[in-house]
Amino acid sequence: MSLSDHIATRIRAEGPISVADYMAEALLHPTYGYYTTRDPLGRAGDFITAPEISQMFGELIGLALAQCWLDQGSPNPFILAELGPGRGTLMADLLRATKRVPGFHDAMQIALLEASPTLRARQAETLSDYAPLWHDTITALPEQPLFLIANEFFDALPVRQFLRDGDGWREKSVGLQDGMLSFGLGAVTPQPALAHRLEDTRDDDLVELCEAAQPMVQTIAARISRHGGAALIVDYGDWRSLGDTLQALRAHAPSDPLDAPGSADLTTHVDFEALALTVKAAGCSHSRLTPQGVFLERLGITERAQTLAARLEGNALQSLIAAHRRLTHPEEMGNLFKVLGIFPMQASPPPGLNA
Secondary structure (H helix, E strand, C coil), rough: CCHHHHHHHHHHHHHCCHHHHHHHHHHHHHCCHHHHCCCCEEEEECCCHHCCCCCCCCHHHHHHHHHHHHHHHCCCCCEEEEEECCCCCCHHHHHHHHHCCCCHHHEEEEEECCHHHHHHHHHHHHHHCCCEEEECHHCCCCCCCCEEEEECHHHHHHCCCEEEEECEEEEEEEEEECCEEEEEEEEEECCHHHHHHHHHCCCCCCCCCCCCHHHHHHHHHHHHHHHHEEEEEECCCECCCCCCCCCCEEECCCCCCCCCCCEEEEEEEHHHHHHHHHHHHHHCHHHHHHHHHHHHHHCCCHHHHHHHHHHHHHHHHHHHHHHHHHHCCCCCHHEEHHHEEECCCCCCCCCCCCC
């Protein structure tokens, strides 16, 4: 049985399912799910993330978190966590860059939150010189100061989609038409969680709601509020969600999200306003939303690239130049990706970000 058959059987038994339920099945089904059955990264996979583009990304993230740790009095012990660590590349680059920060490695306990058994195995290989612990939930982390990075994590969380209809909303769903998976719309219902969106939307505008993100961000912010620490959330999206941003990527090319579920990556743009509101409600501060290119330039990525370039020539040099452009240029990842910092009320924002 394919995952498409499994989902069709579920729909016949239960009726149409939400877009969030469809995404959860496609990405995380224990037998057929996209993330549970493969390593999706790199040229042989379906997409490439910033840490895989250049070591500079993870190095600068690491030094930014290490500076936060120093600014907060070098707490010992502390949790160094990553959500969705991929192959462990970012964490490996982070750890290499922070090796000379006095006391940082001695005080840290590395915690990785990863749903994919395949990727957990890759992370264990990449980080074999360290002693990372894997966790299924953020709530399982020890009650200690928390320094955390989440790069391209929240974009893969399932979202519900709603079309405005008068003062109510019709939820977009996945059902069957002539035996094939297809999108449909439910009846008009009030949605209290979207009450504030009646101010900036019109009929037929589509709004996405990521219910899975709120408890995660609430837990992160509450830990940082209680014990200190900082978090960097790096992802593509905007301050406020508007429009259908669900996309599928297979072999680095766009695909139909309903075609062969489990064989393509599914993502949506992150609604950073919703994350920021959750941070404030948990008693923490957040930075201004900052484009990735601006953030990395403030951290010194151009100077780091120049240092690396001095030892390179030919194709290796051209690859470095291309990587710098891809990470920072406004027409590439520089503006599409944003950075949100989370930090205690009494602390300064992480380097590269403004309060």
